[in-house]
Amino acid sequence: MNGWSFHLSLFKEYVGNYLKTKLTYRADFWVEVMSDLLFSAMNLVFIFVVFQHTPSLAGWSRAEVVFVYGYFMIPYGVFGTFFNLWNFGERYIAKGEMDRVLTRPAHSLAQVLLENVDPPSMIGSFVGLAIMISAWSTLGLPFHLYDPFVLLIFVAGSVLIYAGIYMTLAAISFYSDAPTGIIPLMFNIQSYGRYPVQIYNKGIRFLLTWVLPFAFVGVYPASFFLQSHGDWTMPLLTPIVGIVFWTIGLTIWNRGVKRYRGAGS
Amino acid sequence: MTSAYLELIRIRFLMMLAYRVNYYSGILVYAINIGAYYFTWKAIYGNAETLAGFTAGQMTTYVAVSWMARAFYFNNLDREIANEIRDGSVAVQMTRPYNYLLVKMMQGFGEGIFRLALFMVPGMILACLIFPVQLPTDPVRWALFFVMIWFSFLINSQLNILTGLFAFFVENNEGMMRMKRVAVDLLSGVIVPMAFFPRWFESVLQWTPFPAITYLPSSVFTGRMSGAEAWQALLVQAVWFAVLIVPILAMWRASRRRLFVQGG
Numbered sequence A: 001m002n003g004w005s006f007h008l009s010l011f012k013e014y015v016g017n018y019l020k021t022k023l024t025y026r027a028d029f030w031v032e033v034m035s036d037l038l039f040s041a042m043n044l045v046f047i048f049v050v051f052q053h054t055p056s057l058a059g060w061s062r063a064e065v066v067f068v069y070g071y072f073m074i075p076y077g078v079f080g081t082f083f084n085l086w087n088f089g090e091r092y093i094a095k096g097e098m099d100r101v102l103t104r105p106a107h108s109l110a111q112v113l114l115e116n117v118d119p120p121s122m123i124g125s126f127v128g129l130a131i132m133i134s135a136w137s138t139l140g141l142p143f144h145l146y147d148p149f150v151l152l153i154f155v156a157g158s159v160l161i162y163a164g165i166y167m168t169l170a171a172i173s174f175y176s177d178a179p180t181g182i183i184p185l186m187f188n189i190q191s192y193g194r195y196p197v198q199i200y201n202k203g204i205r206f207l208l209t210w211v212l213p214f215a216f217v218g219v220y221p222a223s224f225f226l227q228s229h230g231d232w233t234m235p236l237l238t239p240i241v242g243i244v245f246w247t248i249g250l251t252i253w254n255r256g257v258k259r260y261r262g263a264g265s
Numbered sequence B: 001m002t003s004a005y006l007e008l009i010r011i012r013f014l015m016m017l018a019y020r021v022n023y024y025s026g027i028l029v030y031a032i033n034i035g036a037y038y039f040t041w042k043a044i045y046g047n048a049e050t051l052a053g054f055t056a057g058q059m060t061t062y063v064a065v066s067w068m069a070r071a072f073y074f075n076n077l078d079r080e081i082a083n084e085i086r087d088g089s090v091a092v093q094m095t096r097p098y099n100y101l102l103v104k105m106m107q108g109f110g111e112g113i114f115r116l117a118l119f120m121v122p123g124m125i126l127a128c129l130i131f132p133v134q135l136p137t138d139p140v141r142w143a144l145f146f147v148m149i150w151f152s153f154l155i156n157s158q159l160n161i162l163t164g165l166f167a168f169f170v171e172n173n174e175g176m177m178r179m180k181r182v183a184v185d186l187l188s189g190v191i192v193p194m195a196f197f198p199r200w201f202e203s204v205l206q207w208t209p210f211p212a213i214t215y216l217p218s219s220v221f222t223g224r225m226s227g228a229e230a231w232q233a234l235l236v237q238a239v240w241f242a243v244l245i246v247p248i249l250a251m252w253r254a255s256r257r258r259l260f261v262q263g264g
Helices: A003-024 A026-050 A062-082 A088-094 A098-102 A108-115 A121-139 A147-175 A182-194 A202-211 A219-223 A233-259 B002-018 B021-045 B056-073 B077-086 B089-095 B100-130 B139-168 B174-188 B199-205 B215-222 B228-258
Strands: none
Touching: A003 A026, A003 A108, A026 A062, A026 A121, A026 B174, A062 A121, A062 A147, A062 A182, A062 A219, A088 A098, A088 A147, A098 A108, A108 A233, A147 A182, A147 A219, A147 A233, A182 A202, A182 B021, A219 A233, B002 B100, B021 B056, B021 B100, B056 B100, B056 B139, B056 B215, B077 B089, B077 B100, B077 B139, B077 B174, B089 B100, B100 B139, B139 B174, B139 B215, B139 B228, B215 B228
């Protein structure tokens, strides 16, 4: 059995277990789904309310901004499902669960991710897709046969960017006492990616493109499908930036695991 | 008895102080949020001078001061109460010779004083350095603003207590608490000032306590409301504070009758 099918079979088992525990507390599942969606609903209300006072946002119409937001929700949901690393530092390093993870046959990262898989987040992706499709028809955009494939590749690229950045942050706990505030900090920076980058000043635009490339989880890939913003250079960079950040994240993780000496006691 | 309540304020303040490092990054998080909305509003204004009665400059100040007011009035009393109800420790609290709700309110004060001194004030200074915030020059406006965010804190805490007490009646009030949080952010005016909502919705909103939490004090601070209108805003807050006491007491009575604690 090769590595991929091994991890895939583990994935099935873990999701199965997840469903069994959650079916016992069905209400909790829906509460989680609802509160994920509430946050997006709030942002959409914001978009709809402000567009009553202005026809465009730095050259973007309401339907276009909604389209970008719909795209933003898709990779975010996938990322939330598979890369639930919020409490990694506390649970695995401070409480020492990493020692157990290292005794398992699966790759350490895969093991940690599997233990934390969070399917409710995925619902947000489907809602995002629905929003995108409805904005697509509002805008009367043409549909090409290659669009679904391009979308798939872009979403994969965006997910890899999230994954790379958050893996790096999680892996910091291998090297030092991780500052607890850094993940919420990143979480708030990433919300800059949900609106067109054109509204920000040059410094922030540079930051969002090359340093913390959150523009690639929303506006850049989404603009590929919008004809009026049809420069294809940035959209097509999405998968490349994704692979670069994923590689950086994985490298830092793997080195960190090698350095890891346990929590002591 | 008063000294016991004052002691609760002091203890909570000291407890927050012990974890003050956690709030340093909180200041940055708030600055990032102010930034996100500052740039968005700038783009929304474009070439327009005023929208919904706010000038572009007032809007920047509004965004900064609203987030910083939130840094002060925000607390997790709802979650604390719900947890104590769920794990049953509320029963022990009830046997003690003090009023549980007042205890929670005092703990909220302790946290509020901490947040004001170590979170809101440094955050506001940082925001003024980064963004073109126009501070009011009139000392009366400053004084009025500080009285008003005090009421914001009270009203927000009252809503938190109400939401927390729901744990007596439903098995899981997590969803309700999250919904309340989004509702407060969206409807109180942190995300969008009330004046930007469609006319019909604005008139509905005026009959809810939400605008009293952020919209009214921030409007006074930015100078959108002044003179008699500002004093009237303060009156609205005071009325909401008084009105909200009624459902809290009603719920508290009903819940004491309902309480049964599992296990031992």
